[in-house]
Amino acid sequence: MDFTYDDEQEALRDAVRGLLGRAYGDFEQRRKTVASEPGFDESLWQRLAEMGVLGLPFAEEDGGMGAGPVEVALVSEELGRVLAPEPFLTSVVLAGGLVAAVGEPEQRAAVLPALAEGSLLPTFAHLEPGSRWSATATAVTATRDDDGDGWRLAGVKEPVPHGARADLLVVSAALPDGGTGLFLVETSAEGLTREGYATHDGGRAARVTFAGTAARPLGEPGTDRTAAIELTWDTARIAACHEALGAMSFALDTTTDYLKSRKQFGVTLNKFQALTFRAADLYVSLELARSVAAWATLVLLDGAESQVGEAAARASLQVSRAGRHIGQEAIQLHGGIGMTAEYSVGHYTSHLTALEHLLGDGRLHLARLAAGVGDHDEVDPLP
Numbered sequence: 336m337d338f339t340y341d342d343e344q345e346a347l348r349d350a351v352r353g354l355l356g357r358a359y360g361d362f363e364q365r366r367k368t369v370a371s372e373p374g375f376d377e378s379l380w381q382r383l384a385e386m387g388v389l390g391l392p393f394a395e396e397d398g399g400m401g402a403g404p405v406e407v408a409l410v411s412e413e414l415g416r417v418l419a420p421e422p423f424l425t426s427v428v429l430a431g432g433l434v435a436a437v438g439e440p441e442q443r444a445a446v447l448p449a450l451a452e453g454s455l456l457p458t459f460a461h462l463e464p465g466s467r468w469s470a471t472a473t474a475v476t477a478t479r480d481d482d483g484d485g486w487r488l489a490g491v492k493e494p495v496p497h498g499a500r501a502d503l504l505v506v507s508a509a510l511p512d513g514g515t516g517l518f519l520v521e522t523s524a525e526g527l528t529r530e531g532y533a534t535h536d537g538g539r540a541a542r543v544t545f546a547g548t549a550a551r552p553l554g555e556p557g558t559d560r561t562a563a564i565e566l567t568w569d570t571a572r573i574a575a576c577h578e579a580l581g582a583m584s585f586a587l588d589t590t591t592d593y594l595k596s597r598k599q600f601g602v603t604l605n606k607f608q609a610l611t612f613r614a615a616d617l618y619v620s621l622e623l624a625r626s627v628a629a630w631a632t633l634v635l636l637d638g639a640e641s642q643v644g645e646a647a648a649r650a651s652l653q654v655s656r657a658g659r660h661i662g663q664e665a666i667q668l669h670g671g672i673g674m675t676a677e678y679s680v681g682h683y684t685s686h687l688t689a690l691e692h693l694l695g696d697g698r699l700h701l702a703r704l705a706a707g708v709g710d711h712d713e714v715d716p717l718p
Contacts, residue, residue, distance in 0.1 A: 338629050338633075340405070340409070344405060344406060344409060347406060347409055347410070348409045348412075348413065350386060351383075351386070351388060351409070351410050351413045351414075352413050352416070354379075354382060354383070354386065355379075355413055355414065355416070355417045355419055356417065358376060358379050358417070358419070359417035359418065359419055360417065362418075362679045362682075365417070365418055365419075365420070365537075368420060369420050369533075369537030369538075370537075372500075372539075373497065373499070373500035373539060374420055374497070374500070374533065374537065374538060374539035375419075375420040375421045375422065375497075375539075376420075376421065379419075379421060380421050380453055380456075381453045383421065383423075383453070384451065384452055384453030385453075387400050387451075388410055388423070389423070389427055389450060389451050389452075389453055390447070390448075390450070390451030390452075391406050391407055391410065391427075392404075392406075392407050392427065392428065392431065392432060392435070393431065393435050393447050393450075393451060394435070397435060397443045397444070397447040397448070398444075398447050398448030398451050398452075399435075399447060399451055400451075403636050404570070404573065404574075404632045404633075404635040404636045405632055405633075405636060407428060407574050407577075408573070408574060408577040408628070408629075408632045409577075410423065411423065411424065411428075411574045411575070411577040411578040411581070412577040412578065412580050412581035412584075413581060414578055414581065415577070415578035415579060415580065415581025415582040415583075415585075415686075416581035416582065416584060416585050417581075417585070418537075418582060418585075418679075418682060418683060418686055420537055420538060420539075422456070422458065422496060422497045424571060424574055424575055424578060425458055425459060425496035425497060425571075425693075426450070426456055426457055426458055426497065426501070427450065428567075428570060428571045428574045429458075429459040429505075429567060429568075429571045430450075430457035430458050430459040430503075430505045431446070431447060431450050431457065432567045432570055432571070433459060433505050433517060433553065433560075433563065433564070433567050434446045434447060434457070434505065434519075434553065435447060436563050436566070436567060437517060437553055437554035437558075437560055437563050438553055438554055439554060439555075442519065442551075442553060442554075446503065446519075455502050455503060456497070456500060456501050456502045456503070457501060457502065457503040457504070457505055458495060458496055458497050458498055458501040458503075458504060458505070459495075459496075459504075459505045459507075460475075460492040460495040460498060460504045460505065460506045460507070460520075460543050461492065461506075461507045461564070462492065462493065462494055462495070463475065463490075463491065463492055463493070464491060464493050467699070468568075468694065468695040468699055470515070470561050470562075470564045470565040470568060471507075471509070471514075471515045471561055471564075472507040472508050472509050472515045473509055474490045474491055474492070475488055475489065475490030475491065475492055475506065475507070475508045475509065475545060476488070476489055476490055476508055476509045476511075477508035477509065477510055477511065477516055477518065477550065478511055479511065485549060486518060486549070486550045486551070486552060486556070487526075487547045487548060487549055487550065488506060488508050488518060488520065488545040488547075488548045488550045489545050489546060489547060489548075490508070490544075490545055491542065491543070491544050491545070492506065492542075492543045492545075493540070493541070493542040493543065494534070494540035494541070494542070495529075495540060495541045495542070495543045496538070496539070496540055496693070497538075497539050497540070497541075498529055498531065498539075498540060498541025498542075498543050499529045499530070499531025499539065499541040500531070500539065501522060502522060503519060503520070503521065503522065504519070504520040504521075504522060504543065505517060505518075505519060505553065506518045506519075506520050506545070506550065507560070507564060508550075510557060510559065512557065513559070514558075514559025514560075514561060515559060515560055515561050515564065516552060516553075516556075516557065516558060516559065516560055517552070517553035517554065517560045517563070517564070518550035518551060518552055518553055519550065519551045519552075519553050520545070520548060520549075520550045520551075524548050524549050524550075525547075525548065525549070526545060526546040526547045526548040526549075527543070527544070527545060527546075527548045528543070528544045528546075529541045529542070529543050529544075530542045530543075530544075534689060535685055535688075535689065536682065536685040536686040536688070536689040537682070537685075537686075538686075538689060565644065566640060566643060566644075568694065569643050569644050569646075569647035569648075570635060570643070570647075571694060572647040572650070572651050572694045572695065573628065573631045573632055573635055573643075573646070573647050573650055573651075575651075575654075575690050575693070575694050576624070576627075576628040576631065576650045576651060576654040577628055577632070578690060579624075579654050579657075579658050579687055579690050579691075580621070580624060580625055580628055580654070582658075582683045582686055582687055582690075583620075583621050583624065583657060583658060583661045583662075583683075583687070584621065585679075585683060586661055586662060586665040586680055586683045586684070587614075587617050587618065587621055587661060587665070589665070589679065589680055590614065590617065590664070590665045590668050590669065590680065591605075591614055593668070593669055594610055594611075594614060594668060597670075604668075610668065613664060613668065614668070616660075616664075617660065617661050617664055617665070620656070620657040620660045620661055621657060621661060623653060623657065624650075624653045624654045624656075624657035624658075627649055627650045627653040627654075628650045628653075628654060630646065630650070631646035631647055631649065631650035634646040635647075644703070645703075645704070645707065647700075648700040648703040648704050649700075649704065651694070651695060651697070651700045652697050652700040652701055652704065655691050655696060655697030655700065656697060658687035658688075658690075658691060659687075659697075661687075662680075662683060662684030662687045662688070663684065665680045665683070665684065666680055666681060666684060
């Protein structure tokens with residue numbers, strides 16, 4: 336496996352890093368952005384669209400850039416590095432990814448070019464109260480109209496990332512004949528209500544209620560899309576790992592800089608061997624997580640769908656453990672100021688926690704891996 340970036344990938348990373356650095360290099364700007372609605376910078380979202388970032392994962396015939404998981408990973412890491420609140424993961428990777436995967440040609444033509452241009456913001460309404468990261472839907476049900484031509488949804492989805500701002504909802508729902516279908520729902524549809532709120536990391540989510548809301552099937556009507564949801568969910572998990580890597584890198588750099596500058600008893604903190612060892616442990620956690628996330632990205636790039644789930648689980652588990660280690664230690668090593676809202680490391684830890692709970696925590700991925708151990712005569716970490 337080749338873990339090096341080519342010239343185009345490095346140019347993409349530098350361009351995105353430059354744009355995001357100008358927008359959020361000053362953490363105060365990020366505070367102002369998340370304090371007002373819709374919780375991200377719409378003008379920056381448009382500049383990302385003009386750069387081609389929002390169309391990266393989609394085929395050129397669908398109005399995208401025809402790039403792959405490596406480019407998505409590069410962008411995700413840069414977003415995480417500055418804690419950018421823009422909904423790249425949920426709108427582009429998740430919602431756009433599902434439309435690209437199962438949508439009819441006319442549905443892809445209606446959604447993906449507009450998403451890539453920044454004029455349409457879709458989101459995936461899948462999580463349900465009381466459920467924990469299942470690929471199936473139960474609380475929201477889909478029924479056919481009496482004439483058999485249309486579909487209607489009933490039930491509640493929560494939390495729906497950026498559900499109050501979204502222009503279009505991609506909704507999972509239990510089908511009358513079994514399985515989970517996908518539907519497109521206009522946010523102006525009758526019988527749809529949205530209650531938006533801020534999340535603990537400055538993001539946005541909503542409680543979305545469907546009461547006989549008209550919906551259009553995404554792809555072939557009545558088809559079980561559980562496998563497509565699981566694959567796209569795992570694709571998003573790998574992208575989220577890279578977003579977490581960016582956040583962890585910043586938290587580690589900020590912590591080591593603090594240890595080199597803060598003085599106690601007349602010397603800087605990095606002169607105390609115990610603190611230096613703890614910082615070294617953080618570096619090891621970060622590099623282990625980076626290695627597994629890079630490997631999972633290349634598994635996804637190779638297109639072996641049967642291996643993506645296990646790769647996503649391995650990467651997510653390692654990143655979950657690293658995120659908790661680095662986030663909590665960064666706060667500890669900063670002393671009292673690490674706990675304050677005025678200092679950035681606490682916000683990075685909060686976002687790492689939110690990322691983990693959006694797509695599945697470490698216990699979930701450990702259980703997924705443990706369930707498949709019996710299938711192996713031996714475990715090869717790099718097959």
